Amino acid sequence: MEQKDYEKIYEEYKAQSEQQAQLEGAHENSTGKEEFVAVRKNDDGDIIAFKTSTGRELDYLTALSDAKAGKLAHVDVFHKYGRDIIRSEPDGIKENNLGQLPEF
Numbered sequence: 001m002e003q004k005d006y007e008k009i010y011e012e013y014k015a016q017s018e019q020q021a022q023l024e025g026a027h028e029n030s031t032g033k034e035e036f037v038a039v040r041k042n043d044d045g046d047i048i049a050f051k052t053s054t055g056r057e058l059d060y061l062t063a064l065s066d067a068k069a070g071k072l073a074h075v076d077v078f079h080k081y082g083r084d085i086i087r088s089e090p091d092g093i094k095e096n097n098l099g100q101l102p103e104f
């Protein structure tokens with residue numbers, strides 16, 4: 001029986017996925033939707049506000065409302081810990097996770 005290097009195969013898969021996600025991300029926001037470009041965090045490191053690609057500064061509740069209404073690109077809303085939470089769409093690119101965005 002052939003011995004497979006599962007780790008190597010998985011790493012190749014991740015690399016291909018990351019390249020594809022970057023290509024799709026570069027072309028995906030042709031809808032004109034705003035994107036988050038920066039975040040504001042509190043002393044505990046929690047995200048409390050967002051800055052969009054158009055320069056708007058949104059408190060968490062406004063951002064949550066806009067995300068639910070589909071007005072923002074590359075974010076999802078999910079329910080966890082008894083509340084709705086904003087998160088970046090999972091795409092395998094760590095640098096565009098909300099917690100990795102620059103602070104304003």
